[in-house]
Amino acid sequence: MILRAKNIEFYYDSNQKFQIPDISLDAGDQMLVIGKSGSGKTTILNIIAGLLKPKSGSVTIDGTDIYSLKGSQLDKFRGKNIGIIFQKPHILAPLTVEENLQLANFFVRENTQMIEPLLKELGIFDKKKARINTLSEGEAQRVSIARALVNKPKLILADEPTASLDDENAAAVVRLLQTQAKKYNAALIIVTHDQRVKDHIPNLIIIGGQL
Amino acid sequence: MNMIKLSWKYLIAKPLSTGLNILLLGLGLAIITVLILIQDQFENKMTKDAEGIDLVVGAKGSPLQLILSSVYHIDFPTGNIDLKDAMALSKNRLVKNIIPLGLGDNYQGYRIVGTNHDYLALYSATFSQGNAWEKPFEVVLGHEVAEKIGLKTGNTFIGSHGIGSSSHEHDAHPYVITGVLAPMGNVLDKLILTSIESVWYTHDEEHDHATHEAPVAKKGFPITDQDREVTSLLIQYRNPIAAVQLPRFINSKSALQAASPSFEISRLFELLGIGVKLIQGLAIVIIIIAGLGIFIALFNSLKERKYDLAVMRTLGASSWQLFLHIVLEGVILTIMGAVVGIAIGHLFLVILVMQNDQGAISTLSAAVFLKEELWILGYAVIVGILASLIPAWNAYQTDIAKQLTKA
Numbered sequence: 001m002i003l004r005a006k007n008i009e010f011y012y013d014s015n016q017k018f019q020i021p022d023i024s025l026d027a028g029d030q031m032l033v034i035g036k037s038g039s040g041k042t043t044i045l046n047i048i049a050g051l052l053k054p055k056s057g058s059v060t061i062d063g064t065d066i067y068s069l070k071g072s073q074l075d076k077f078r079g080k081n082i083g084i085i086f087q088k089p090h091i092l093a094p095l096t097v098e099e100n101l102q103l104a105n106f107f108v109r110e111n112t113q114m115i116e117p118l119l120k121e122l123g124i125f126d127k128k129k130a131r132i133n134t135l136s137e138g139e140a141q142r143v144s145i146a147r148a149l150v151n152k153p154k155l156i157l158a159d160e161p162t163a164s165l166d167d168e169n170a171a172a173v174v175r176l177l178q179t180q181a182k183k184y185n186a187a188l189i190i191v192t193h194d195q196r197v198k199d200h201i202p203n204l205i206i207i208g209g210q211l
Numbered sequence: 212m213n214m215i216k217l218s219w220k221y222l223i224a225k226p227l228s229t230g231l232n233i234l235l236l237g238l239g240l241a242i243i244t245v246l247i248l249i250q251d252q253f254e255n256k257m258t259k260d261a262e263g264i265d266l267v268v269g270a271k272g273s274p275l276q277l278i279l280s281s282v283y284h285i286d287f288p289t290g291n292i293d294l295k296d297a298m299a300l301s302k303n304r305l306v307k308n309i310i311p312l313g314l315g316d317n318y319q320g321y322r323i324v325g326t327n328h329d330y331l332a333l334y335s336a337t338f339s340q341g342n343a344w345e346k347p348f349e350v351v352l353g354h355e356v357a358e359k360i361g362l363k364t365g366n367t368f369i370g371s372h373g374i375g376s377s378s379h380e381h382d383a384h385p386y387v388i389t390g391v392l393a394p395m396g397n398v399l400d401k402l403i404l405t406s407i408e409s410v411w412y413t414h415d416e417e418h419d420h421a422t423h424e425a426p427v428a429k430k431g432f433p434i435t436d437q438d439r440e441v442t443s444l445l446i447q448y449r450n451p452i453a454a455v456q457l458p459r460f461i462n463s464k465s466a467l468q469a470a471s472p473s474f475e476i477s478r479l480f481e482l483l484g485i486g487v488k489l490i491q492g493l494a495i496v497i498i499i500i501a502g503l504g505i506f507i508a509l510f511n512s513l514k515e516r517k518y519d520l521a522v523m524r525t526l527g528a529s530s531w532q533l534f535l536h537i538v539l540e541g542v543i544l545t546i547m548g549a550v551v552g553i554a555i556g557h558l559f560l561v562i563l564v565m566q567n568d569q570g571a572i573s574t575l576s577a578a579v580f581l582k583e584e585l586w587i588l589g590y591a592v593i594v595g596i597l598a599s600l601i602p603a604w605n606a607y608q609t610d611i612a613k614q615l616t617k618a
Contacts, residue, residue, distance in 0.1 A: 042616055046612040051525070051615065052612040071530065072529030072530070075527055075528060075529040076527050078527060079525075080527060082525075084525045090522045092519050092523075093224065093519075094220040094223070094224035102212040103212050103217065103523070104527070105212070107523065107526045107528045108527045147526070151527070
């Protein structure tokens with residue numbers, strides 16, 4: 001079992017609690033978390049990613065209860081085991097594509113030797129030395145995927161990765177995420193409100209009632 | 212990739228703001244560098260040049276002027292004193308040694324100083340060529356003089372009347388160079404040394420060739436039956452009591468004035484001190500403004516960078532690493548400011564020295580590096596840490612989930 005989220009409870013206001021189902025995924029599993037804006041799906045993602053401590057319940061990743069980790073231990077664990085892809089690429093602009101990936105390696109103090117193979121695989125190897133402002137949106141998205149994968153995470157989380165893309169590109173990104181997750185035997189969770197993704201991942205949970 | 216490189220990348224991503232902050236801090240530190248260099252070298256040179264001289268006696272006037280003209284050879288002499296008075300003083304039991312000086316001529320701006328061999332001994336001068344003077348009109352050149360005017364042993368030249376600016380030339384008596392001094396690093400480097408007799412005979416209207424061939428006095432005063440004058444006397448005390456009694460004794464005699472180099476120089480530094488303090492204050496204000504500039508730059512950039520910081524956290528960076536990231540940015544900035552400042556300071560001194568190849572400033576060297584300059588680096592690091600502390604704390608507290616959700 002790679003991921004188990006159990007009895008998670010979270011609220012900003014105790015009258016409006018988020019309904020968060022238990023989640024468990026094995027290595028290589030893929031899941032879609034779908035829901036309207038404001039339904040709390042990003043909150044779920046943040047809780048699973050170890051970015052937001054739930055009021056109660058536990059998140060266990062690869063046997064480690066992540067909220068029992070302290071401060072920088074959790075940061076290192078996250079860097080090593082969880083790859084996060086955001087709606088916008090959020091490449092660090094002062095760094096080149098390659099340096100963005102090196103930074104991910106640096107923060108977990110490991111050289112995974114993944115930078116070149118990943119860039120080649122995602123078709124952006126020739127942009128290695130490029131800066132973010134010279135990349136197209138699609139390329140930037142692929143860089144952010146590469147960066148999420150460079151530390152060989154056991155769990156990949158994607159937050160609205162297709163929101164700003166057209167149908168063709170959206171399908172391509174989802175397919176890319178799926179193949180990469182399969183290749184490295186990582187569990188994949190895509191959080192989205194985008195109905196188009198549903199066709200690709202049958203295993204889904206719906207948050208905040210029917211769409 | 213490492214923390215320093217990461218901070219560096221963020222700095223060069225904003226070359227204008229980074230450059231401006233470095234320059235501003237550099238200017239403030241450059242002023243301090245120049246002050247430190249000048250102060251140290253002046254003080255060093257001044258103590259070195261005055262070493263072994265307990266008292267200077269000359270004509271009445273400004274005591275500081277007497278010291279500056281007779282010890283450092285930078286001001287005009289106060290006038291001449293009677294040889295008889297001078298010789299009377301040498302018999303005083305409180306006087307251990309007395310060196311007469313005769314000033315008044317120059318060659319291409321370099322002062323010709325009439326004295327005896329004790330003056331060479333006072334600074335333990337050594338020769339790179341030739342020997343000391345033995346007869347009238349034989350001279351020894353200081354190292355720098357020889358280098359600048361390009362003359363060597365055996366060459367002759369004609370001295371000019373006056374100090375610094377010449378009125379007329381003493382073309383009747385060419386000087387013959389018998390020796391060149393090794394580089395001394397003191398006032399001798401810029402002097403042309405000869406005997407008291409040479410200075411006297413140069414100014415005589417009639418010429419007595421017999422005396423011009425006679426050997427000169429190598430110690431004490433030349434023996435003469437004429438009414439002669441010298442410019443000043445450098446005196447060494449026989450014992451500590453002399454320091455109390457001798458100046459009072461001399462100053463009470465109407466024709467002479469005694470001045471102590473150490474006292475006058477500390478008075479001079481006291482006078483200069485006000486100016487130095489003022490400039491120092493200005494430098495500190497500039498440094499504070501530079502520090503504020505760095506603080507504002509970091510603080511502002513943080514607003515745009517909150518997202519970057521949150522992303523770094525998702526990649527595995529700890530809060531402390533973000534803190535370090537911002538502090539490093541401030542410290543790298545200020546270290547560069549310090550290096551630029553020290554460089555500008557030395558460059559400024561090079562230009563200053565180049566534009567004044569004679570006089571007090573020309574004795575300075577820009578190729579000297581002092582321990583105090585390391586302190587500048589230290590101060591700069593402190594400024595960097597202080598300026599980046601608050602922004603770094605903000606970075607430390609970045610709420611990742613909130614930042615990432617805000618998008």
